[in-house]
Amino acid sequence: MRVGIDLTALLPRPTGVDRALVNLASSLAEVDRETGYVLFVNGEDRETFAGRDGTRLPPNFRVIGASTRSRAVRLAFQQAVLPPVARVLGLDVLHSPSFLMPLARGDCRHLLTVYDMTFFTMPEVHVPLRRSPLFRRAIELGIRRADLVSVPSASVRADVLALVDGVDGGRVRVVPPGVDACFVPRERADVEPRLRALGLDRPYVLFVGTIEPRKNVPRLLAAFEQVVARSGDAPDLVLAGSPGHGSGEVERRLHALAPAVRDRVRRLGYVAPEDLPALYAGASVFAWPSLLEGFGFPPLEAMASGVPVVASRSSSLVDNLDGAAELVDPGDVPALADAILRLLRDEELRRRRIGEGRARAAAFRWDAFARGTLDLYRELARDRGAGLRAGR
DSSP states (O other), X not given: OEEEEEOTTOOSSOOHHHHHHHHHHHHXXXXXXXXXXXXXXXXXXXXXXXXXTSOSSOTTEEEEEEEOSOHHXXXXXXXXXXXXXXXXXXXXXXXXXXSOOOSSOOSSEEEEEOOOOHHHHOGGGSXXXXXXXXHHXXXXXXXXXXXXXXXXXXXXHHHHHHHSTTOOGGGEEEOOOOOOTTOOOOXXXXXXXXXXXXXXXXXXXXXXXXXXXGGTHHHHHHHHHHHHHHOTTOOEEEEESOBOTTXXXXXXXXXXXXXXXXXXXXXXXXXXXXXXXXXXXXOSEEEEOOXXXXXXXXXXXXXXXXXXXXXXXXHHHHHHHTTTSEEEXXXXXXXXXXXXXXXXXXXXXXXXXXXXXXXXXHTOOHHHXXXXXXXXXXXXXXXXHHHHHXXX
């Protein structure tokens, strides 16, 4: 079996989807030494996969620096170059793991991965290009034309089937990603040097994610204002993440806070991956009131780090977190403030949620993600072989 994976959607500052793409390749390398893999990457990312000497992955992997990070170049590669290259390389399966796939069909089978359907359900939270009818049409076409579609949660599967007409439910498969092994509970003394380097010297409630409307940060700020008003020893609020499209509302909400509250909001911007384990482990509570998520890496990473979590009762967060976190309506600011205060004050509840959270996070493993994806590759390769023998 020969499988090609298009990894050209990687961003220079990794988000959850980017980490999923990198972990897909590294985890497949751990569980499968037989399949011939071709990884199509941007030239800037070649070293991420191949290493300086080209030996980071086992011999059954080949890394081709076939594109660049320029959006126009990537799209041209994906649509015009990748299909004939797949044919020349004799690929059985082509995996497009980031929403879009080539419109041209060769004789290989196609797996498309869709992480969420917010381009359809919440177009206002995306940049103009990604809420355009043309972009949504391209996603719809991919979902209809792919031989199989993988999604990270039952919530996304339900959205795909509800929003795209004519899709056979048997073709849409749930394959949950994993949680990185670096996220573990840590002693305070072990994390303090990193926290000091980040300018953090007080207890804090933590949010990690791109600062964008979908993450519901204005309501988190409103809830934090109530926490401060109701608690004389309230911790700081730490916002870790790059400003995204539509972050202006967060700026306006911050400036509207009373100075005594605003001064306790610490904005870190983008935090390097090597600093995240200490940042999570040092938090008193992790708060994530996102309106909609296809999977939601940060609350699971916080759970794995031994931190109690409050999150939204919505979308995949219910699938992944229910029974192991405090879940609240994402529009209910008082309920969010109440949940944060409970986790700060109630030691028995804290201990229970920490234990439940660690157990829940442990269920999401990258090796299981790789094996689940590999099962789809094998199913598609068998289908291709049967089709070729039948002359289709």
